[in-house]
Amino acid sequence: MGMEDLRARFLEGMSRAATFVAVATTDGDGGRAGVTLSSLTSVSADGDQPSLLACIHNQSPAAAAILKNRAFCANLLAEDQQALSDLFAGRGGNYHAARFARADWSAGALGQPILAGATAVFECRLATALLWETHHIIVGRVHAVRLSDQPAALLYGQRAYRRAVHLPGHEV
Numbered sequence: 001m002g003m004e005d006l007r008a009r010f011l012e013g014m015s016r017a018a019t020f021v022a023v024a025t026t027d028g029d030g031g032r033a034g035v036t037l038s039s040l041t042s043v044s045a046d047g048d049q050p051s052l053l054a055c056i057h058n059q060s061p062a063a064a065a066i067l068k069n070r071a072f073c074a075n076l077l078a079e080d081q082q083a084l085s086d087l088f089a090g091r092g093g094n095y096h097a098a099r100f101a102r103a104d105w106s107a108g109a110l111g112q113p114i115l116a117g118a119t120a121v122f123e124c125r126l127a128t129a130l131l132w133e134t135h136h137i138i139v140g141r142v143h144a145v146r147l148s149d150q151p152a153a154l155l156y157g158q159r160a161y162r163r164a165v166h167l168p169g170h171e172v
Helices: 003-015 061-069 082-088 096-102
Strands: 022-026 033-036 039-044 051-057 071-076 105-107 113-115 120-132 135-147 154-157 160-163
Touching: 022 051, 022 061, 022 082, 022 113, 033 061, 033 082, 051 061, 051 071, 051 120, 061 071, 061 120, 061 135, 071 113, 071 135, 082 096, 082 154, 113 120
Parallel strands: none
Antiparallel strands: 022 033, 022 071, 039 051, 051 135, 071 120, 105 113, 120 135, 154 160
């Protein structure tokens, strides 16, 4: 299998994994920036503090800003926030700081932008970061969590926005 074919098959395979949509936001000496994440996951709820991991392309101004600001919010979008996901994914051509003019947000306890309407917001301080080929792997220590009254998260899979549906008979 050639590298081009491997890459194409990898992308197709990963497109089949539905995941929640989040926007990482940051503000401080490194500037205000935000970006829709391609990868966000919990690391651990145990230890000194809960932690999470985000992967952000190394050419994204948001990655550079997070590394300099040493803090960020991971805003887990609600299922009605497709437009916000598109905005922070750059599907409007806006520069990162200008995106905030089109979004409803407020500063959290750490001074990081919290997007209104997000189903969950994780306010983090940067714990560590690693540059792996094309992406920064960023680990944040969670200092606060805000939960909305609407728990339904926006999902993305098979190259389209999705929402979760209950499958009968699979109660936990």
